[in-house]
Amino acid sequence: MLLHDTRLALRSLKRNPILSLLMIVTIAVGIAASMIAMTVYSARAGHPIPWKEDKLFAVTMDTRDEGPPPPGLPLRNYEYPPFTLGYQDAMAVYRSDIPRRSVVMYRTGQLVMPERANIKPFYVPVRVTTADFFAMFDVPFRYGGGWPRAADTTAEPVVVISKYLNDKLFGGVNSLGREITLGGRQFKIIGVLDAWMPHPRFYDLSGGGFDLPEDAFVPFEWVRAGKMFPQSISCVRRTSRVVNFESLFTEECLWLQSWVELADSAAHARFQDYVDNYVRDQKQRGRMPRPLNNRIVNVSTWLDMNNVVGDDTRMQVIVAVAFLVVCVLNTVGLILAKFLSAAPIAGLRRALGATRLDIVRQHLTEVVIMGLIGGALGLILSFGGLRLLHALIFSRGLETSDNPARLTLAQSFTHMDFSMLLLAVVLSVLTGILAGIYPAWRIGRLAPATFLKTQ
Amino acid sequence: MIEMNNISKVFRTDVVETHALRAFSLRVEPGEFVAITGHSGSGKTTFLNVAGLLEEFDGGTYHLEGQDVSRLSDNERSRIRNEKIGFIFQGFNLIPDLNIYDNVDAPLHYRRMPAAERHKRITAALERVGLSSRMKHLPSQLSGGQQQRAAIARAICGSPRVILADEPTGNLDTTMSEQIMELLQSINAGGTTILMVTHNPELAQRAHRQVHIVDGRIDQIHHFGTVQRASAAAGASA
Numbered sequence: 022m023l024l025h026d027t028r029l030a031l032r033s034l035k036r037n038p039i040l041s042l043l044m045i046v047t048i049a050v051g052i053a054a055s056m057i058a059m060t061v062y063s064a065r066a067g068h069p070i071p072w073k074e075d076k077l078f079a080v081t082m083d084t085r086d087e088g089p090p091p092p093g094l095p096l097r098n099y100e101y102p103p104f105t106l107g108y109q110d111a112m113a114v115y116r117s118d119i120p121r122r123s124v125v126m127y128r129t130g131q132l133v134m135p136e137r138a139n140i141k142p143f144y145v146p147v148r149v150t151t152a153d154f155f156a157m158f159d160v161p162f163r164y165g166g167g168w169p170r171a172a173d174t175t176a177e178p179v180v181v182i183s184k185y186l187n188d189k190l191f192g193g194v195n196s197l198g199r200e201i202t203l204g205g206r207q208f209k210i211i212g213v214l215d216a217w218m219p220h221p222r223f224y225d226l227s228g229g230g231f232d233l234p235e236d237a238f239v240p241f242e243w244v245r246a247g248k249m250f251p252q253s254i255s256c257v258r259r260t261s262r263v264v265n266f267e268s269l270f271t272e273e274c275l276w277l278q279s280w281v282e283l284a285d286s287a288a289h290a291r292f293q294d295y296v297d298n299y300v301r302d303q304k305q306r307g308r309m310p311r312p313l314n315n316r317i318v319n320v321s322t323w324l325d326m327n328n329v330v331g332d333d334t335r336m337q338v339i340v341a342v343a344f345l346v347v348c349v350l351n352t353v354g355l356i357l358a359k360f361l362s363a364a365p366i367a368g369l370r371r372a373l374g375a376t377r378l379d380i381v382r383q384h385l386t387e388v389v390i391m392g393l394i395g396g397a398l399g400l401i402l403s404f405g406g407l408r409l410l411h412a413l414i415f416s417r418g419l420e421t422s423d424n425p426a427r428l429t430l431a432q433s434f435t436h437m438d439f440s441m442l443l444l445a446v447v448l449s450v451l452t453g454i455l456a457g458i459y460p461a462w463r464i465g466r467l468a469p470a471t472f473l474k475t476q
Numbered sequence: 477m478i479e480m481n482n483i484s485k486v487f488r489t490d491v492v493e494t495h496a497l498r499a500f501s502l503r504v505e506p507g508e509f510v511a512i513t514g515h516s517g518s519g520k521t522t523f524l525n526v527a528g529l530l531e532e533f534d535g536g537t538y539h540l541e542g543q544d545v546s547r548l549s550d551n552e553r554s555r556i557r558n559e560k561i562g563f564i565f566q567g568f569n570l571i572p573d574l575n576i577y578d579n580v581d582a583p584l585h586y587r588r589m590p591a592a593e594r595h596k597r598i599t600a601a602l603e604r605v606g607l608s609s610r611m612k613h614l615p616s617q618l619s620g621g622q623q624q625r626a627a628i629a630r631a632i633c634g635s636p637r638v639i640l641a642d643e644p645t646g647n648l649d650t651t652m653s654e655q656i657m658e659l660l661q662s663i664n665a666g667g668t669t670i671l672m673v674t675h676n677p678e679l680a681q682r683a684h685r686q687v688h689i690v691d692g693r694i695d696q697i698h699h700f701g702t703v704q705r706a707s708a709a710a711g712a713s714a
Binding site: 022025032033035036321340365366369370371372374375376377379380468469473 | 525528530531550551555557558561563565569571573574583585586587588618628634644
């Protein structure tokens with residue numbers, strides 16, 4: 022019966038080609054708009070490390086001064102404690118033995134002096150971090166590995182470099198044991214990363230989080246030994262100022278990300294107590310005047326707190342879906358007109374023995390087919406639209422970049438994966454059914470005799 | 477075969493009530509050929525629609541082959557239309573974008589009949605009406621007479637017990653009308669009951685009985701012949 026209905030549907034579509042095309046294009050445009058918005062949303066809303074959702078936690082403490090929020094700052098954000106810690110507090114967290122792993126880190130930029138004369142010196146983003154970084158975030162290595170915990174306190178001159186840097190400096194060969202000049206100092210390469218692109222770069226969301234990981238990773242003690250200034254500092258007390266390098270360690274200024282890996286919920290509870298008790302102790306010493314507001318949050322909550330998806334992206338999806346609804350409503354009118362114009366044939370079929378369900382099913386099949394054709398066309402339009410978005414927005418300025426990972430990152434925003442393709446098919450069928458259910462029901466309810474005399 | 481007692485049918489709008497059938501009673505025997513006549517608006521087509529279960533009625537009783545059809549569900553009415561009743565219309569009512577074969581196939585499809593059985597019936601019906609060579613043609617490629625013959629093939633392919641024909645020759649010239657009439661008489665001779673609405677008194681006289689309707693009531697009944705027992709018992713045949 023489905024085959025029969027499909028044949029009838031295709032014939033019916035051919036009977037009014039212009040009207041059919043109009044309906045298909047209406048559905049296609051609605052689906053294309055939705056798919057483009059949802060693809061961009063999906064790229065931003067993905068979980069970068071779902072298998073560690075209940076293990077990884079960002080650590081925050083409310084170290085701010087008392088008083089109302091500064092003008093212009095969204096209140097939602099003001100509820101949250103700052104997303105970075107000062108040196109003293111970060112080290113207190115790091116000293117706890119409750120976490121299985123613990124990381125204190127920040128981002129900086131350093132000049133690389135290549136050995137090869139044909140490569141000019143260039144800046145690379147560098148992460149100064151404690152040793153657990155690689156194991157905690159499941160960073161893949163191509164060659165070698167990270168450094169031992171002891172290297173964090175002795176400023177050992179070792180470095181882990183990215184695949185890009187290894188490709189650029191050493192042509193992609195195994196460079197373990199070789200040295201690079203970073204910020205004027207020699208570092209021995211002990212690890213080379215494989216392609217790694219957490220999306221978003223959740224462990225440090227400064228600048229929005231949609232950027233590549235750093236190209237060099239050095240032990241944490243290099244903050245002092247190398248005087249590697251952080252890229253981002255925010256001072257949370259009115260009297261605090263960073264006037265020189267040493268004031269990074271003494272002033273109430275925030276520049277360190279702190280992450281812990283906890284074994285289970287009991288460990289989380291104990292660690293929360295540990296942080297709360299530390300803050301209570303600090304209050305007694307005249308610091309942290311605000312009420313307790315220490316949040317130890319998993320990656321999902323962390324991304325939400327940082328509004329990684331972005332209100333604009335959410336709004337785009339809402340507008341696109343609303344547009345699809347408008348397209349569906351327009352299609353309902355067109356389908357109703359089309360079906361009613363063919364009502365005599367439906368009446369004839371009823372006279373010949375078709376039940377109401379037969380008629381409704383036959384007409385629904387037609388709109389579902391129309392939805393699928395509209396969906397296929399919508400997908401083609403989506404691919405075109407995403408390519409355009411990629412060219413106009415996401416890949417702008419990449420022409421000069423020699424890092425292929427940047428292009429991959431840019432493409433990830435407009436890449437339609439299998440789940441999105443599946444969503445497009447579901448959306449097409451759903452659109453067809455929603456647009457056609459009322460007209461099909463109406464045509465099924467018509468008395469069979471109504472149009473027979475006029476057919 | 478058909479037994480209607482005191483059937484009434486009223487069409488209502490906001491401002492007017494039209495009594496299309498009033499205390500309409502009629503008994504039709506199996507194998508009978510009954511011509512229904514009357515002026516326009518007298519209720520002929522309404523009677524045919526009620527008889528064909530295309531329209532419900534407001535009062536009275538209607539038994540088709542002994543079955544009370546007044547309380548049937550819509551699905552049961554569809555099944556009876558499909559299995560027991562064949563329709564022939566003045567305007568042929570063929571589906572324009574289906575070829576003749578597929579047009580004849582339509583009622584069999586709704587019966588969920590196996591494809592082989594359908595094919596056998598369709599070819600037999602088209603052969604009977606002389607359209608074997610036209611089965612792949614679209615209705616628009618056929619003459620009016622051929623289209624009506626295709627409609628007759630569609631009506632008889634399901635071996636219905638009764639055929640309801642609403643002015644089947646109304647759109648045809650004299651020669652074509654004669655051919656269609658002969659075809660209907662031949663089908664009736666095979667035992668299929670036929671109720672035919674017509675304006676043509678000559679065609680009406682070729683039926684066993686003429687029922688004349690005025691204002692939704694039977695005004696006169698004329699008998700022209702009797703049903704042959706043998707053919708009445710034979711049932712329908714395609």
